[in-house]
Amino acid sequence: MPEDDKANDRNVTLEDVARLAGVSLATGSRVMNGSPKVNSDARRAVESAIAQLGYVPNRAARSLMTRRSNAIGVIIPAPTSRILMDPFFLMFFSAIGTELALHAYQLLLVMPQSYDEEKHLERYLASGHIDGIVVTALHGDDPLPERIAARGVPVVVSGRAPLGARASYVDADCRSGAAAATAHLLAQGRRKLATISGSLDMPSAMDRLLGFRDALEAAGIPADPALEAVGDFSQQGAVEAMNLLLERRPDLDGVFVASDTMAAMAMHVIQGSGRQIPVDVAVVGFDDQPIAQTTEPPLSSVRHPIEAMSHEMVRLLLDSIEAGDHRPRQVIFPTELVIRESSGGLPVTRS
Amino acid sequence: MPEDDKANDRNVTLEDVARLAGVSLATGSRVMNGSPKVNSDARRAVESAIAQLGYVPNRAARSLMTRRSNAIGVIIPAPTSRILMDPFFLMFFSAIGTELALHAYQLLLVMPQSYDEEKHLERYLASGHIDGIVVTALHGDDPLPERIAARGVPVVVSGRAPLGARASYVDADCRSGAAAATAHLLAQGRRKLATISGSLDMPSAMDRLLGFRDALEAAGIPADPALEAVGDFSQQGAVEAMNLLLERRPDLDGVFVASDTMAAMAMHVIQGSGRQIPVDVAVVGFDDQPIAQTTEPPLSSVRHPIEAMSHEMVRLLLDSIEAGDHRPRQVIFPTELVIRESSGGLPVTRS
DNA sequence: AAGAAGCGTGTAAGCGCTTTCTCAGCCGCC
DNA sequence: GGCGGCTGAGAAAGCGCTTACACGCTTCTT
Known part of the structure; x- marks a missing residue:
């Protein structure tokens, strides 16, 4: 109660503004809505009244008329x-x-x-x-x-x-992005590429997997189901998937992971197994989230805006x-x- | 356009409901608001009309009257x-x-x-x-x-x-929780306890650190600043903090981590360093999030509801x-x- | 010079709801 | 049997805003 301009019983209404500005309610409303048919003097008067009173329009009343909720x-x-x-x-x-x-x-x-x-x-x-x-x-x-x-x-x-x-x-364009990431790994001379995908019932996860396969196919490398594991975009899913991949194909030399969050976990698993990144295994993630810049080593990733x-x-x-x-x-x-x-x-x- | 009951030009209003129910607008409103002063016959009629028409009250109009936005x-x-x-x-x-x-x-x-x-x-x-x-x-x-x-x-x-x-x-009650977690580690015979805390400008982070210290003090163990590291509730912060702790005190045998998210990362760092959990280092997290049940081994944690x-x-x-x-x-x-x-x-x- | 056209503004009607006020009907009371 | 008290329901007044409509004024037209 003491220091502040405390909640007034009534909020400032457009009518108050109009009165202060010496115009009608309608004109006040027109100014609020940026209607072009209002004289610039009137507009200025209304605007200054709005500023002076700290007027905030009542959304409910507006909604009622416009049939929009904003x-x-x-x-x-x-x-x-x-x-x-x-x-x-x-x-x-x-x-x-x-x-x-x-x-x-x-x-x-x-x-x-x-x-x-x-x-x-x-x-x-x-x-x-x-x-x-x-x-x-x-x-x-x-x-x-x-x-x-x-x-x-x-x-x-x-x-x-x-x-x-x-x-x-x-x-x-996840599919192309995934293909580019995979092609990049191939360009580094990696040939035993694995992937950790997201839940395959989500289109974005499926696209990333398809892009991975696209790039392999374009390079003439046969698909190997043992090199594909499903994480579910969760951290734990990634850990499990990476463990599975390393177990099935200990000689894999590159992994494309469908999200950075999962990639960060996969990197820990890879490093925990005694392998070096990128020397032994190269990794590329997806999303280019902040975490990609802070992993050790920093994570290559596919950025989507x-x-x-x-x-x-x-x-x-x-x-x-x-x-x-x-x-x-x-x-x-x-x-x-x-x-x-x-x-x-x-x-x-x-x- | 074909199959659905498609957006009607006008939404169903309380008036429509009242008309169908054969009562006045006011009575309809009273039913909507659960007013006690309405005959049960009228109430039933209104309720069935509401169900029949799929009436949804207009929030804007209601707000305008009640001066509440809900x-x-x-x-x-x-x-x-x-x-x-x-x-x-x-x-x-x-x-x-x-x-x-x-x-x-x-x-x-x-x-x-x-x-x-x-x-x-x-x-x-x-x-x-x-x-x-x-x-x-x-x-x-x-x-x-x-x-x-x-x-x-x-x-x-x-x-x-x-x-x-x-x-x-x-x-x-984070402080007590942290103290309990720390006391639990002490009860396992661990004596070189470290902690990874959150950003210390947040009360919850500070409380967890204080609880950790409380328990050590209660056990008569002198505080060692080298065993306290600040993560900032981020995954990367946790990795850095854990690395720092292991470097400063390679013989630590227990860690209390201020969040499960950080604890999961710390566990990877510990395991990556060749140490076994819990044999070499015992870990307790905080929050008891789902991830605590899926780490390897499962993470002890402080649950808050x-x-x-x-x-x-x-x-x-x-x-x-x-x-x-x-x-x-x-x-x-x-x-x-x-x-x-x-x-x-x-x-x-x-x- | 009178009417058309345009511009800026005000008046007033309502958006769909809640709520006060009023009143009809019914009970029991002296 | 008339009257107060009670209950349940309707009529109507807005809540704060937008906008169709009307209207006075200025500026062109022919």
């Missing part, structure tokens, strides 16, 4: 999913959230498991509380995006959307919302191989 | 913060979100970095768009909780709140919101030592 929902899969534990997600949330805030949209976290029935979730999503939806970490052919899109709510999927879904998606992709997802969504154009679009971002010491390539000069 | 904001620190990468956070979000959904509240993610000025953030938080706020991962004495509380918005801090802040907090704590946070917040009682409260949860193989204690029987 909120987009991010659906996150069950927490039991080990994929969710990947730091990748936090970066993703954060990029999406930051971009949304720029457009004065709110980010709502939606947890499907808190709805007892799927119907409830769908109904909630379609009830106008959310202007658009981001769906992540889809397993296989989840029907949710299609269902939501069918109800007229814009949806954008992170990663490839299930075939035939009326949803946009943004993805990285999380920020740019997140921004693109937001752009697609807002476009769709604001233009009312709900045709699905696909955007694929190129990946880039970042070579560090772990793959035995030329170390990049430190920047 | 949303609570979770403030997440900068993504650059390495702490944020800990899976702990996802579990935390998920527990909070699930609990909120039960109470028909929404979870809003708020990212401070997307506000160009601190003023904007505060103004936004205080403008009635959010009924209550959860603040996490505070570094040192962040003034934010106090500022927000001063504006009359209920705040609950995860972990100890800065001294003097008018905010509630929920924390685990994330779910229960998250629920308590939500409870405090909703109490405060609904009762209008903004007096700060503190709730401390006890921790529990979970003994697995890594500490050399008796292995628990597999369940």
